[in-house]
Amino acid sequence: xxxxxxxxxxxxxSGTNAHAGDIVVAAVDLVFVQDGTGPLAIRQFEASGxxxxxxxxxxxxxxxxxxxxxxxxxxNDHVLLRNFAKKTGVFxxxxxxxxxxxxxxxxxxxPAEVILGADSHTTTxxxxxxxxxxxxxxxxxxxxALGKTWLRVPESFxxxxxxxxxxxxxxxxxxxxxxxxxxxxxxxxxxxEFCGExxxxxxxxxxxxIANMAVEAGAKxxxxxxDEKTKExxxxxxRGERYCPLQPDDDAxxxxxxxxxxxxxxxxxxxxxxxxxxxxxxxxxxxxxxQVFIGTCTNGRLEDLAIAASLLKSRSRHPDTRLIIAPxxxxxxxxxxxxxxxxxxxxxxxxxxxPGCAACFGLHQGVLGDGESCLxxxxxxxxxxxxxxNSFIYLGxxxxxxxxxxxxxxxxxxxxx
Amino acid sequence: xxxxxxxxxxxxxxxxxxxxxxxxxxxxxxxxxxxxxxLEDVSPAFVSKVKPxxxxxxxxxxxxGSSREHAPLVIKMVGVRAILAQSTARIFFRNAINQGxxxxxxxxxxxxxxxxxxxxxxxxIVKDLTNGTQLSFxxxxxxxxxxxxxxxxxxxxxxxxxxxx
Numbered sequence: 358x359x360x361x362x363x364x365x366x367x368x369x370x371s372g373t374n375a376h377a378g379d380i381v382v383a384a385v386d387l388v389f390v391q392d393g394t395g396p397l398a399i400r401q402f403e404a405s406g407x408x409x410x411x412x413x414x415x416x417x418x419x420x421x422x423x424x425x426x427x428x429x430x431x432x433n434d435h436v437l438l439r440n441f442a443k444k445t446g447v448f449x450x451x452x453x454x455x456x457x458x459x460x461x462x463x464x465x466x467x468p469a470e471v472i473l474g475a476d477s478h479t480t481t482x483x484x485x486x487x488x489x490x491x492x493x494x495x496x497x498x499x500x501x502a503l504g505k506t507w508l509r510v511p512e513s514f515x516x517x518x519x520x521x522x523x524x525x526x527x528x529x530x531x532x533x534x535x536x537x538x539x540x541x542x543x544x545x546x547x548x549x550e551f552c553g554e555x556x557x558x559x560x561x562x563x564x565x566x567i568a569n570m571a572v573e574a575g576a577k578x579x580x581x582x583x584d585e586k587t588k589e590x591x592x593x594x595x596r597g598e599r600y601c602p603l604q605p606d607d608d609a610x611x612x613x614x615x616x617x618x619x620x621x622x623x624x625x626x627x628x629x630x631x632x633x634x635x636x637x638x639x640x641x642x643x644x645x646x647x648q649v650f651i652g653t654c655t656n657g658r659l660e661d662l663a664i665a666a667s668l669l670k671s672r673s674r675h676p677d678t679r680l681i682i683a684p685x686x687x688x689x690x691x692x693x694x695x696x697x698x699x700x701x702x703x704x705x706x707x708x709x710x711x712p713g714c715a716a717c718f719g720l721h722q723g724v725l726g727d728g729e730s731c732l733x734x735x736x737x738x739x740x741x742x743x744x745x746x747n748s749f750i751y752l753g754x755x756x757x758x759x760x761x762x763x764x765x766x767x768x769x770x771x772x773x774x
Numbered sequence: 775x776x777x778x779x780x781x782x783x784x785x786x787x788x789x790x791x792x793x794x795x796x797x798x799x800x801x802x803x804x805x806x807x808x809x810x811x812x813l814e815d816v817s818p819a820f821v822s823k824v825k826p827x828x829x830x831x832x833x834x835x836x837x838x839g840s841s842r843e844h845a846p847l848v849i850k851m852v853g854v855r856a857i858l859a860q861s862t863a864r865i866f867f868r869n870a871i872n873q874g875x876x877x878x879x880x881x882x883x884x885x886x887x888x889x890x891x892x893x894x895x896x897x898x899i900v901k902d903l904t905n906g907t908q909l910s911f912x913x914x915x916x917x918x919x920x921x922x923x924x925x926x927x928x929x930x931x932x933x934x935x936x937x938x939x
Contacts, residue, residue: 380917382937396803397843405931428800437803477841477865493843493869495927507917507937541787542835546864575838577864631787718840719796739791739839746795746815 359606361513362580363548366488366603370471377512377610386470386487388500389417391457392424393718394475396434397494399441402502411504413446417465419457420450424713427721447501455686455712458482458654461489462565463688467591467599468583473500478654478736480571484564485590486583486603488548491572511577513548514539515611518555520620525771527664528563529656529734529754531555532570533625535617537635545575547612550605552582555619561590562660569655570736573632624769626732627752630740638757641767648679648731649762651755652710653717656734657685659692661755666698668759668773669705675765680707681723683715705762719744732761775895777855779827781902782820783887784813786833790866792816793837793845802844809848826853829891831882833859837866846870856893858882858900858911871918874926880911 360368364375371381390398395418410416418438423431435452442449450460457474458481466472468486472479475497482489492506500506516535522528536543549571556564564581571579581587583603591600624638651657651665662684674680682702684690690712693699699709710716716723717735724744725731731743731750738750753761756770763773792815794808801808813820830836830849836859837845846869849857856876860883870877878893880900885891889904901908914922917939924930 380915380939382939393799393802394841394843397847401928405928422799430800430803434803475841475843477839479841491841491865493841493865493872495843495872496868499927499931502931503936505937507939509915541838542861542863545835545861575835575863718799719791720799724797737789737791737839739789741795741797741815742791744795744797 358610359608361548361609361611362486362550362582362603362605363488363511363513363578365605366469366471367508367510369469375510377510379510380507381510382505382507383471384505385473385500387415387465387472388497389419389457389461390475390497391419391421392431392434392438393422394494395438398475398498399437401495402498405498405502407502410445410447410501416447416501418442418447418449419460420452421456422714422718423720424452424711426452453687453711453713455689456654456657456714458569459657459685463594463686468587468601468603473497473506477572478569480576480579481565481569481654483568483571483579484561484581485587486581488578488580490577511546511548512612513550514544515614516549516551516617517614518551518553518617518619520555520618522555522619522622525756525774526622526624527754527756528559528566530622530625531617531619532567533627533635533752534622536570536574537633538615539574541573541631541633542575547576548578548580549574549576550580556581557584559586560660561586562658565658566655573736624754624757624771626757626767627738629738629749629751632738632752638753638767639769644767645730646678646732646761646766647729648681648723648725649758650681650716650723650731650733650735651758652683652685652715653735654685655736656755657683657689659689661734662689662693662698663696665755665759666701668756668763668770670701672705672763674706674762678762678765680705680762681710681716682707683710684712686712716743718742732758732767734758777827777893777895779829779855779891781829781831781885781887781889781891782824783885784816784830784832787835787838788816788832789839790837790842790845791839794842794848805848805851808844809851812848812852821852824852824854827855828853830854830857831885832857833882834861836862838863841865843869843873846873846875850875871914871921872927874922876922878911880909
């Protein structure tokens with residue numbers, strides 16, 4: 358019986374002939390926490406009587422949410438995390454290095470690996486063909502100590518995307534469209550597995566955007582094949598030797614197949630307060646926006662900033678609309694400076710944040726006021742997500758975000774093509 | 775084991791941002807303080823009304839969103855003995871079990887706010903003593919049952935030192 362990507366990876370890592378529905382114990386190739394989930398993970402690790410991490414060079418701590426820390430409680434959490442890293446020899450990525458998922462992609466993730474992170478958007482690394490999924494602090498603590506975890510092998514949905522995305526339409530629009538088709542719980546416990554001509558032609562950065570948001574339909578993983586694009590990406594990151602090809606079997610069994618015609622997609626926006634509540638950007642014309650936020654593990658990469666810069670070049674933000682931009686990593690920030698994007702953003706009136714999660718999750722660096730609306734390139738728009746339950750969050754692509762910053766209301770970016 | 779308590783009713787798609795919002799991110803290492811804010815954006819009175827032994831009764835996709843285990847942790851801390859929901863998000867479900875907090879999947883539509891409930895964990899039955907109805911909930915996988923029996927993943931691993939399938 359043929360295997361899906363999830364079944365192939367979990368068979369290999371558990372040493373069994375695994376199929377959907379089986380419960381397996383799988384070796385974990387990479388495990389990580391961030392500063393919001395790490396302190397509890399360390400406490401659970403110690404409460405279980407562990408002192409040593411199973412694979413210190415495949416274990417990482419990221420200080421990305423409170424980057425840098427705005428409160429002494431969080432500064433003390435950072436002290437705890439730094440001390441644990443010193444004691445156990447695991448990697449520590451300091452404040453300002455970037456968002457965990459971007460750094461995992463740049464430096465650590467490889468195809469066919471099992472990757473666990475104490476952060477729901479760990480699915481991002483599925484863009485490289487890794488079975489990457491988010492768990493809570495206790496599961497992660499045990500994976501750090503034991504080098505393995507237990508998993509139910511998920512059923513898979515095959516998502517076939519054919520054709521070319523139109524000008525001004527991006528991977529973000531595709532995944533928002535897919536989540537609206539599935540619903541916010543439509544893929545709960547499933548592996549979303551992407552294939553088709555559009556997917557083959559997609560850059561790894563675009564694949565990350567899609568894999569990142571798989572969890573917004575409830576999915577356990579968002580998996581892409583490992584192909585020539587994957588190989589090129591790994592070579593560019595200096596670890597081409599870690600490439601291995603990975604495709605599902607032709608006779609793999611899927612619970613469900615979804616077909617998407619890329620050419621029919623248009624710029625799409627998720628409306629408050631759920632990600633599956635979508636409309637076309639053009640239908641929301643006239644919706645005033647007080648803050649635009651470009652960045653995050655979903656859309657804070659160099660390609661995303663390049664798209665935003667192309668629209669903002671020689672233009673300015675609307676006087677009633679703040680524009681906040683947070684590159685996803687230090688590397689992205691440096692490359693954006695070299696490419697002139699940061700100069701473009703500053704000339705357009707933008708505020709540049711340090712690499713990290715920034716305004717995405719409601720702690721700092723762009724908390725909304727009562728009644729205010731934000732158009733964000735992030736992945737979640739739940740009520741209160743950006744720090745104020747009396748505010749409204751819309752999600753869109755970097756192009757939609759840039760166009761909206763210019764006009765001060767939700768705008769289809771094709772108006773600026 | 776038989777549990778008895780009152781129902782606190784919630785709707786569909788209660789996210790971890792509803793359960794414990796990001797604006798309290800800095801309180802995650804101060805759990806007693808964090809617990810004072812549980813579900814406040816959905817039901818400001820919940821934390822002052824809930825008593826040890828009570829139940830959260832929710833619609834579908836309870837606990838969607840972030841991996842923050844603090845969500846089931848603070849729900850347990852304020853005394854909630856079990857969560858009854860039509861469905862839950864994947865990470866939340868696993869986190870709750872790891873904290874020793876039972877999550878029972880059943881049709882919660884007939885249960886009203888304040889109803890007196892009796893949950894029989896061994897027979898997988900919920901009795902609504904207020905309206906006289908009875909319903910059954912789905913079984914959890916065996917590995918999770920063992921984790922629940924030990925009171926969570928930390929005591930389970932302390933006892934067995936490894937995962938036992």
